[in-house]
Amino acid sequence: MRIGIVCPYSWDVPGGVQFHIRDLAQHLIGLGHEVSVLAPADDPPRPGGRGGAPTPRPGGRGGAPTPLPPYVVPAGRAVPVPYNGSVARLNFGFLSAARVRRWVHEGNFDVLHIHEPATPSLSLLACWSAQGPIVATFHTSNPRSRAMIAAYPILQPALEKISARIAVSEYARRTLVEHLGGDAVVIPNGVDVSFFADAEPKAEWQGREGENTIGFIGRIDEPRKGLPVLIRALPRILAERPGTRLLVAGRGDEEEAVADLPRELRGQVEFLGMVSDEDKARLLRSVDLYIAPNTGGESFGIILVEAMSAGAPVLASDLDAFAQVLDGGEAGELYANEDADALAAAAVRLLGDPERRAELRDRGGRHVRRFDWSTVGADILAVYETVTDGAAAVAPDERVGLRARLGLARD
Amino acid sequence: MITTIVWIAAALLLAAVYLSWTAGRLDRLHARIDAARAALDAQLLRRASVTQEVATAGVLDPAASIVLYQAAHDARQAEEDQREVAESELSQALRAVFAESAQLEAVRSAPGGEESVRELAAAVRRVPMARRFHNDAVRAARALRRHRTVRWFRLAGHAPFPLAFEMDDEPPAILADRTEPDREGH
Numbered sequence: 001m002r003i004g005i006v007c008p009y010s011w012d013v014p015g016g017v018q019f020h021i022r023d024l025a026q027h028l029i030g031l032g033h034e035v036s037v038l039a040p041a042d043d044p045p046r047p048g049g050r051g052g053a054p055t056p057r058p059g060g061r062g063g064a065p066t067p068l069p070p071y072v073v074p075a076g077r078a079v080p081v082p083y084n085g086s087v088a089r090l091n092f093g094f095l096s097a098a099r100v101r102r103w104v105h106e107g108n109f110d111v112l113h114i115h116e117p118a119t120p121s122l123s124l125l126a127c128w129s130a131q132g133p134i135v136a137t138f139h140t141s142n143p144r145s146r147a148m149i150a151a152y153p154i155l156q157p158a159l160e161k162i163s164a165r166i167a168v169s170e171y172a173r174r175t176l177v178e179h180l181g182g183d184a185v186v187i188p189n190g191v192d193v194s195f196f197a198d199a200e201p202k203a204e205w206q207g208r209e210g211e212n213t214i215g216f217i218g219r220i221d222e223p224r225k226g227l228p229v230l231i232r233a234l235p236r237i238l239a240e241r242p243g244t245r246l247l248v249a250g251r252g253d254e255e256e257a258v259a260d261l262p263r264e265l266r267g268q269v270e271f272l273g274m275v276s277d278e279d280k281a282r283l284l285r286s287v288d289l290y291i292a293p294n295t296g297g298e299s300f301g302i303i304l305v306e307a308m309s310a311g312a313p314v315l316a317s318d319l320d321a322f323a324q325v326l327d328g329g330e331a332g333e334l335y336a337n338e339d340a341d342a343l344a345a346a347a348v349r350l351l352g353d354p355e356r357r358a359e360l361r362d363r364g365g366r367h368v369r370r371f372d373w374s375t376v377g378a379d380i381l382a383v384y385e386t387v388t389d390g391a392a393a394v395a396p397d398e399r400v401g402l403r404a405r406l407g408l409a410r411d
Numbered sequence: 412m413i414t415t416i417v418w419i420a421a422a423l424l425l426a427a428v429y430l431s432w433t434a435g436r437l438d439r440l441h442a443r444i445d446a447a448r449a450a451l452d453a454q455l456l457r458r459a460s461v462t463q464e465v466a467t468a469g470v471l472d473p474a475a476s477i478v479l480y481q482a483a484h485d486a487r488q489a490e491e492d493q494r495e496v497a498e499s500e501l502s503q504a505l506r507a508v509f510a511e512s513a514q515l516e517a518v519r520s521a522p523g524g525e526e527s528v529r530e531l532a533a534a535v536r537r538v539p540m541a542r543r544f545h546n547d548a549v550r551a552a553r554a555l556r557r558h559r560t561v562r563w564f565r566l567a568g569h570a571p572f573p574l575a576f577e578m579d580d581e582p583p584a585i586l587a588d589r590t591e592p593d594r595e596g597h
Contacts, residue, residue, distance in 0.1 A: 131439070133446075157436055160436065160439070160440055160443075160551050160555075161439065161443075163443060163446070163447065163544060163548070164540075164544045164547075165544075165547065181550060181551075181554065182547040182550050182551060183543045183546060183547045183550070184543070184547070185539075185540050185543050185544075369589070370589035375589050379536075382533065382536065382537055382540065383540060386450050386454065386537060386540055386541050386544065387446075387450065387544065389449070389450045389453055391446050
């Protein structure tokens, strides 16, 4: 099958959607499908340049561009725009539209898979300029915004072209139904379970008798990721279990993160900085407890699935999305969101109860199989097959020109 | 005088372009419904066929075989207005027969049974999927057709008002279980 995937966010900026698309593309290629991903990214330097491609602005952001995988087609430099509480790097304008149309035309895809089509981005452009079997995945679950309501009549004609909608969680599906109407099938994000399950634990990250380790992975300086809640709970955890160490992996200002912590306790927090995928897996494999204190803005919680895949017992805030990934608290424990006391109490109880942790590890290990790429990929392919059954290939949407319309109007 | 005429002409032109665009939108939605309906029919037929195969393979007990065969047969033969009921009854029959895993094991252990179970699992999972896509298209078309412009200018022409396909498509729990990784489709 020839599959075209559109990524709305910059390929060189790490993010959940980008990782999902990367893994999906690699999984599909592994199964023998032809996949092309259109993503905002700087153009690779070409000798002599090429007409139509924007020349990178001198003195612009960047430096050495990351090499793109062979299946990614760059759609040009993305413009940073504040959107939905953070900065999104997006493509729009005539030039991008022309590129999208060319890619659609040259790709001759059986199916077009667009991600996050309801954001003002490359995805919306692709939806606008293509016709044929279109599948769309909705990742976020934002509360209804004014912009969304204002844009609704503009969005609707483009969204009407989507033959099949996928939501990454029951929660994301609910938001989608409330905001845009219609319905979607729920297919969770995928994880390569064996990559995490087979990682080698690292001795220095492993706990010892009475000296357990707790893991946290995520942006330090993004309050939504919840590190401040965990830091507030830490003194209470350390009072009960003094040897405990907190291992933090992620970007951000380390000094600021521990500023509220009493000086003598700061030694118990270890910052690992940005870690590679391999080290992330090894970290999750090593810790005695993984804590996800996120306070909101999560529509799925892939990190919880990764932690469970690696066999780490999980303690997470009771966000809707997290509760769902953890099977309502069956596969991991939940505490009341933003309640540092509840977090501390649950963490102390779990750290002092190896049997319960072993039980969680066991249940989590069984639970994650539904998130493995072999399962998720088969479901996504089933969607592709459902919409392509007997349908024509994807083609650029030949917009009826004004003259043709007038001809029609005069009839 | 001239300016007034020019203004009126411009307004009419604009209105005509808008109407033509809306008609195009509606046309595309109707095409989408047709495609989605064809896909749904294909999935329903596939489910009934696999069920019939399993029922006639002689691996299940006679009662279960008869129940499944009858339900699958009725679903395939149903008239258009009885279709939703017949397909729902097939879902119920499948759920009743595969309520216990012993039945599934019986099918699996027969020669070629592994393949049948895989096909059946794929079919019962794809029916709700196809139905959801179909009803989503129907909803979008209905929303547009209720629009004033579409009603007043009769942009929908003689196309029948689209109807959702309502049925019980809940798959048997043991066939829908995703904790058993499968390699469906490859």
